[in-house]
Amino acid sequence: MKPRVLLIGKSGSIVQWLEDARDGFEGAGARAEVFALNGSTPPAAMRVRLAKLRGPAALEAHLAARLDAVINARKPDLVVFVQAYWAPVALIDAVKARGIPAAGWVGDRFESQAGDQARRLNRVYYTDSGFLTEAGKYGFPDNGSYLPHAANTRRFFPGAAPRTARIAFVAVPTAHRLELLRQLDTPIAVYGRRWNALGKTPHEVHDRWLARRRVPRLYQESLAVLNVRNELNVFEGLNQRSFEPAACGTAVIHDNLADLARCFDPGKEVLVFRDARELQDTCERVRRDPALARRVGAAALARVEAEHTCAHRAQSILRDFGLDA
Numbered sequence: 001m002k003p004r005v006l007l008i009g010k011s012g013s014i015v016q017w018l019e020d021a022r023d024g025f026e027g028a029g030a031r032a033e034v035f036a037l038n039g040s041t042p043p044a045a046m047r048v049r050l051a052k053l054r055g056p057a058a059l060e061a062h063l064a065a066r067l068d069a070v071i072n073a074r075k076p077d078l079v080v081f082v083q084a085y086w087a088p089v090a091l092i093d094a095v096k097a098r099g100i101p102a103a104g105w106v107g108d109r110f111e112s113q114a115g116d117q118a119r120r121l122n123r124v125y126y127t128d129s130g131f132l133t134e135a136g137k138y139g140f141p142d143n144g145s146y147l148p149h150a151a152n153t154r155r156f157f158p159g160a161a162p163r164t165a166r167i168a169f170v171a172v173p174t175a176h177r178l179e180l181l182r183q184l185d186t187p188i189a190v191y192g193r194r195w196n197a198l199g200k201t202p203h204e205v206h207d208r209w210l211a212r213r214r215v216p217r218l219y220q221e222s223l224a225v226l227n228v229r230n231e232l233n234v235f236e237g238l239n240q241r242s243f244e245p246a247a248c249g250t251a252v253i254h255d256n257l258a259d260l261a262r263c264f265d266p267g268k269e270v271l272v273f274r275d276a277r278e279l280q281d282t283c284e285r286v287r288r289d290p291a292l293a294r295r296v297g298a299a300a301l302a303r304v305e306a307e308h309t310c311a312h313r314a315q316s317i318l319r320d321f322g323l324d325a
Contacts, residue, residue, distance in 0.1 A: 002031045003323040005314075006074055008067075008091065009082030011036035015240045016212055017107065018082045020152040024310025025080075027154070028318060033074050035067060037087070060090040067094055076100060078321050083107055084121060085114035092120040101321055105147065106131060108233040112138045123320060128237025129259050147317070148263055149240045150310045151247035155212075158249040158301065159220030163290075167253070167283055168218055169226040170210055170241065173197055176231040183276035186283035188226055191218070219248040224271070224286050224293050226279075227254045238263060243308050246270075246300035251293040253282050263308060269299045 005025045009018035011034065018034060025032035039045030044066075051062035071094075079095045081087045084104025095102045104117060107127040118124055118140040125147035126132050135144050170191045171177060178197060181188060189204040196207045210218065219225055225245035236258035245252050246269070253271045254260055264270040271286070273279040286293045318324055 002029060003078065003318060004074060004076045005030045005032045005318075005323075006035055006070065006076035006079045007032060007082055008035045008037065008079060008087060010038050010086070011040055012038070014209070014212070017149075017240070020150075020155075020240070020310050021080065021082050021105070021314070023152050023154050024150070024312075024314040025318075027309070027311030028314035030314065030318060030323070033070070033076070035070055037063065056088075060088045063088060064090050064094050067091055071095070071098060071100070077323055078103065078318075080105060080317065081117075081121070084124065085110045085117050087117060089116050089120065092117060096120060103317055103321070107149065107237075107239075109235075110134070114138075115140050118143070123317075125317065126237075127239075128234050129262070130235025130237065134235075146259075146262075147313055148238055148259065148308075149243060150308045150313045151240070151243040151304050152310045153247050153305070156216050156219070156244045156247035159217060161217070161221050163221055163223055165287060165290075166204075166222045167224045167226055167286070168222040169228070170215060170218070171228065172230070174230055174232055177228050180228060180276055180279065184280055184283070186280060186287070188283070189222075215244070216248060219245045219250045222250055223290060224251040224253055224283075224297075226283075227252055229255055229257060243304055246297070246308075247304045249297045249301040251286065251296035252300060253279070253286070255279075264300065264303060269296065269303050271296055 007018060007021050011018050022032045022034050039048045051059045079100055079102045081104045084106050092102055101122045104121045104124045115138055124144045126144055127149050129146050132144050166189050168189045172192050173194050181198060185202060187202045187204055191206045191210040193209055195205045227241050238259055256272050256274045266272045271282050273282050
């Protein structure tokens with residue numbers, strides 16, 4: 001029989017990590033269900049908002065009652081909390097009270113208070129090797145391991161349309177990202193709200209969210225994709241956009257992070273820069289030599305298909321809990 005996995009997290013986020021995790025577990029041969037903390041339908045979302053207005057205790061009680069009903073109906077073999085340190089402790093307790101193994105997956109920085117969740121989970125998976133160091137510094141239990149983000153290859157895959165000369169960057173602006181792009185002369189097509197903060201710029205600014213359903217085609221049709229860390233929520237870890245363009249066969253120009261070499265071969269499968277000057281040189285090089293971008297994109301695609309799909313991540317978690325599908 002297929003293992004039954006219940007995934008708990010926020011639905012409809014910008015990067016849709018919860019939905020990607022569900023697709024990954026289905027791709028790994030499991031029966032995957034989603035429990036959305038913010039409600040998976042408009043009426044359910046309204047009930048969550050009303051409970052939230054009554055305070056944290058009322059919200060936890062509402063979510064715990066909903067979760068109890070879902071567990072009764074679905075009888076999961078494993079519960080995975082996506083962005084686990086955002087989950088109410090009461091929900092982890094409700095799972096553990098049933099004797100169901102509970103795992104957490106963490107993708108943002110956290111503080112010592114997250115120990116309440118860490119101590120209740122059987123295993124915690126961190127997308128950033130620096131998070132493991134932080135967990136040790138805070139005295140969390142030794143139940144953590146490195147498990148990076150990945151690409152949902154149901155959504156991200158090579159396209160047939162010809163590529164333009166565009167170098168695209170889909171992201172939220174941060175101080176580090178703004179400072180870097182202000183030093184760059186090569187035009188970058190940037191997508192996301194508040195990028196008008198760049199001011200006078202050579203860049204092609206699309207000051208709006210790009211719907212996720214439109215992101216794969218942008219990557220498929222671009223010469224290359226820029227990815228710069230969000231200094232507010234990572235140390236050395238990669239985000240989904242480190243993998244998704246590669247799944248489209250598109251070269252990624254990436255800032256130098258310790259975890260990058262854990263996942264890709266720098267220079268062959270990803271183009272790496274350390275400062276604005278190196279970024280400028282790399283952008284000019286791929287513009288002069290589109291064949292280089294094609295080679296790097298093809299090598300990255302092969303690596304993603306071999307090691308970095310959401311199904312690969314799900315397989316790792318299932319294996320750790322003896323639930324290989």
